[in-house]
Amino acid sequence: MSATCSIPFNGTPEQEKKLNTVIEKYKDVSGSLISVLHEAQEIYGYLPIEVQKMVSEGINVPLAEIYGVVSFYSQFTIKPKGKYKVAVCLGTACYVKGAGEIIDRIKTRLGIEEGDCSADGKFSLDATRCIGACGLAPVVTVNDDVYGRLVPDDIDGILDKYTD
Amino acid sequence: MAVNLKINNIDITVPEGTTVLEAARSINIDIPTLCYLKDVNEIGSCRMCVVEIKGQRALQAACVYPVSEGMEVLTNTKTVRDTRKINLELILSNHERKCLTCIRNQDCELQKLSTDLGVLDIRFDGENSHYEVDMLSSSIVRNPNKCILCRRCISVCKNIQTVSVIDANERGFNTIIGSAFNMPLVDTPCTNCGQCIVVCPVGALHEKDDTDKIWELLADNKKHVLVQTAPAVRVALGEEFGMPIGTRVTGKMVTALKLMGFDGVFDTDTAADFTIMEEGTEFLNRLKSGKNLPLITSCSPGWVKFCEHNFPDFLDNLSTAKSPHQMFGAIMKSYYAEKKGIDPADIAVISVMPCTAKKFESKREELAATGHPDVDAVITTRELGRMIKQAGIDFTKVEDSEFDAPFGEASGAGVIFGATGGVMEAALRTVADILTGEDLQHIDYTAVRGLDGIKEATVEIAGTKVHVAVASGLGNARKLLEKVRSGEQQYHFIEIMGCPGGCITGGGQPIVDAKTMMDIDVKAARAAAIYAEDKSMTYRKSHENPIVKKLYKEYFGKPCGHLSHNLLHTHYVKRENY
Numbered sequence: 120m121s122a123t124c125s126i127p128f129n130g131t132p133e134q135e136k137k138l139n140t141v142i143e144k145y146k147d148v149s150g151s152l153i154s155v156l157h158e159a160q161e162i163y164g165y166l167p168i169e170v171q172k173m174v175s176e177g178i179n180v181p182l183a184e185i186y187g188v189v190s191f192y193s194q195f196t197i198k199p200k201g202k203y204k205v206a207v208c209l210g211t212a213c214y215v216k217g218a219g220e221i222i223d224r225i226k227t228r229l230g231i232e233e234g235d236c237s238a239d240g241k242f243s244l245d246a247t248r249c250i251g252a253c254g255l256a257p258v259v260t261v262n263d264d265v266y267g268r269l270v271p272d273d274i275d276g277i278l279d280k281y282t283d
Numbered sequence: 284m285a286v287n288l289k290i291n292n293i294d295i296t297v298p299e300g301t302t303v304l305e306a307a308r309s310i311n312i313d314i315p316t317l318c319y320l321k322d323v324n325e326i327g328s329c330r331m332c333v334v335e336i337k338g339q340r341a342l343q344a345a346c347v348y349p350v351s352e353g354m355e356v357l358t359n360t361k362t363v364r365d366t367r368k369i370n371l372e373l374i375l376s377n378h379e380r381k382c383l384t385c386i387r388n389q390d391c392e393l394q395k396l397s398t399d400l401g402v403l404d405i406r407f408d409g410e411n412s413h414y415e416v417d418m419l420s421s422s423i424v425r426n427p428n429k430c431i432l433c434r435r436c437i438s439v440c441k442n443i444q445t446v447s448v449i450d451a452n453e454r455g456f457n458t459i460i461g462s463a464f465n466m467p468l469v470d471t472p473c474t475n476c477g478q479c480i481v482v483c484p485v486g487a488l489h490e491k492d493d494t495d496k497i498w499e500l501l502a503d504n505k506k507h508v509l510v511q512t513a514p515a516v517r518v519a520l521g522e523e524f525g526m527p528i529g530t531r532v533t534g535k536m537v538t539a540l541k542l543m544g545f546d547g548v549f550d551t552d553t554a555a556d557f558t559i560m561e562e563g564t565e566f567l568n569r570l571k572s573g574k575n576l577p578l579i580t581s582c583s584p585g586w587v588k589f590c591e592h593n594f595p596d597f598l599d600n601l602s603t604a605k606s607p608h609q610m611f612g613a614i615m616k617s618y619y620a621e622k623k624g625i626d627p628a629d630i631a632v633i634s635v636m637p638c639t640a641k642k643f644e645s646k647r648e649e650l651a652a653t654g655h656p657d658v659d660a661v662i663t664t665r666e667l668g669r670m671i672k673q674a675g676i677d678f679t680k681v682e683d684s685e686f687d688a689p690f691g692e693a694s695g696a697g698v699i700f701g702a703t704g705g706v707m708e709a710a711l712r713t714v715a716d717i718l719t720g721e722d723l724q725h726i727d728y729t730a731v732r733g734l735d736g737i738k739e740a741t742v743e744i745a746g747t748k749v750h751v752a753v754a755s756g757l758g759n760a761r762k763l764l765e766k767v768r769s770g771e772q773q774y775h776f777i778e779i780m781g782c783p784g785g786c787i788t789g790g791g792q793p794i795v796d797a798k799t800m801m802d803i804d805v806k807a808a809r810a811a812a813i814y815a816e817d818k819s820m821t822y823r824k825s826h827e828n829p830i831v832k833k834l835y836k837e838y839f840g841k842p843c844g845h846l847s848h849n850l851l852h853t854h855y856v857k858r859e860n861y
């Protein structure tokens with residue numbers, strides 16, 4: 120249930136400046152919380168407590184309400200994404216063809232759960248809904264690279280490519 | 284405008300804007316509710332209150348459905364009953380049903396509904412949520428496994444108290460009421476006011492139970508255990524034993540405490556008289572110097588913490604006088620200990636309070652004037668009720684008895700601390716006598732009485748116009764202070780109580796169910812009892828209280844003097860929000 124990630128927040132002054140511009144823009148617009156959060160997530164890549172606090176103070180909406188909204192919508196994430204975003208499709212076709220075992224193998228290899236990011240910040244893992252590549256099921260994407268018709272033993276080889 | 288409608292074929296006329304629920308109740312037709320709580324939560328989410336409305340295909344939630352001309356409502360058809368029952372079973376299917384060991388056993392709206400609707404079996408036994416219970420706060424325990432997602436607590440915390448530390452997180456089956464990042468309440472700006480507890484229909488929120496600690500102290504022969512009771516407790520404790528709201532049970536309460544084995548049963552009202560002496564003097568000093576005005580009262584620990592989080596720029600305005608029960612503890616461990624020849628380390632001071640925030644307050648490190656905590660434990664009115672039952676005392680039948688001397692003698696001024704406006708009135712009674720040098724007979728300051736959330740008055744004392752304001756409930760406090768902050772309003776003296784209505788409706792008071800809340804004005808009933816108690820007192824002003832006179836003569840010297848500064852005053856800290 121704990122929502123913290125082991126990677127410390129390191130927002131830059133530029134990011135903060137951008138966020139403040141967004142806050143200025145929406146400050147007096149009622150019902151703008153979701154828009155602010157969207158833009159904040161674009162700036163930081165995710166919405167950790169530090170960012171939510173800035174938004175809360177900036178637009179004067181309680182942190183509990185902000186967290187409620189962030190945790191309600193699946194498009195918001197409170198955990199950082201890795202340099203390489205690994206996504207496993209868990210749509211019906213992929214699932215039937217063994218995506219469950221694929222994701223388990225990735226979890227073991229990276230030592231993280233779904234939605235988490237590895238301690239070195241390199242990999243993050245997400246499960247996605249059908250991405251429309253059912254012909255290739257089961258499918259895994261790493262950033263923009265697509266890998267299809269996988270078996271668990273393919274995983275090590277794929278992840279080994281992302282070393283830098 | 285009046286609206287005519289039929290409910291179960293009975294013709295009735297009600298004012299426009301009435302809900303179907305209210306209309307039905309006005310002719311004694313009971314519609315079950317669960318998420319609804321008058322003036323607090325009117326969101327129509329649980330669907331326990333569904334009714335048939337002619338011309339509408341779907342059943343409608345009576346608690347939010349407004350009446351209209353010619354409407355025909357049926358509240359008791361088979362469809363209605365079946366639907367309500369299914370809705371209830373669905374709620375029950377994901378509820379931790381450990382009624383026998385629940386703090387709200389027999390005082391639970393869900394349990395009552397289950398009986399009333401005849402649920403003998405739950406047809407949808409499925410997966411249950413399992414969450415950690417948050418027990419880290421010194422005042423509030425949250426058990427999400429019992430939560431039925433009615434959101435009353437959110438509404439009270441957000442809309443009425445404007446503290447807003449709890450909200451709905453996640454969604455669907457995973458929905459959980461909690462704080463940001465589901466952090467424990469201690470890590471949030473929660474004020475410990477306990478208003479969320481008194482609105483919760485089930486056992487998902489309750490006070491941190493400290494009754495065992497007290498039984499242990501009472502069993503320890505080496506300890507000299509003293510108890511004090513706040514004014515608001517005596518006008519509500521009877522409710523725990525089925526007595527009507529607003530019954531005064533002062534004498535029975537004292538007897539019960541004596542039977543429980545306390546070594547001294549004292550009155551926090553006595554300490555309230557000391558608070559008035561200190562705070563009144565502080566006010567006169569500030570009035571003279573013009574510094575740190577308005578003076579703002581500091582008896583309400585929920586308010587004090589709220590101020591530390593949200594209005595740190597007003598910390599110098601807060602009275603440095605400790606709240607009455609803390610003063611009392613400090614006096615017990617100094618003067619009383621000396622007089623009795625008891626080592627203060629062997630004295631335990633227990634406070635019975637209408638308040639959950641007092642639990643937190645008593646643990647503040649700075650409130651240990653003698654090197655020992657002023658107060659060792661705080662229990663709420665509800666906890667005292669439970670202890671009396673555990674002790675096998677037949678409360679409604681015990682005889683009355685008097686508080687022990689000498690800290691049982693109090694003035695009416697000390698009594699009215701329990702209702703909003705009371706501290707202000709008590710202070711004015713004393714301040715006016717000091718300023719005029721007379722024994723004024725006109726002492727009922729009715730302008731600051733009453734249940735409005737914010738009250739203002741200008742009182743003329745010895746030719747000086749004193750502008751005062753009184754707020755109860757933290758949302759009202761926020762509103763008032765924002766006006767002071769912006770310069771829109773100026774006052775000399777402000778009383779603030781954290782709970783709407785003041786201590787009489789504090790977070791530690793007996794729980795009143797939603798149905799009774801619709802029928803009875805709880806604040807008014809308990810407040811009437813407080814003012815009746817005031818009228819019955821021999822002394823009505825704090826400075827007339829003989830023990831107060833004696834202590835200032837023999838021990839403290841004068842109010843706001845050196846010794847009282849050490850024992851009876853405190854300071855505050857700015858606190859971060861998260």
Ligand code: SF4
Pocket residue numbers: 423439440444446447448449472473474475476477478479480
């Ligand atoms: S105790 Fe008061 S401030 Fe804290 S969560 Fe409950 S209602 Fe909100």
Ligand code: SF4
Pocket residue numbers: 429430431432433434435436437460479482483484485487488
């Ligand atoms: S904690 Fe109580 S008041 Fe709050 S939503 Fe749950 S059941 Fe309702």
Ligand code: FES
Pocket residue numbers: 315316317318319326327328329330331332333344345346347
């Ligand atoms: S919907 Fe009416 S009481 Fe909950």
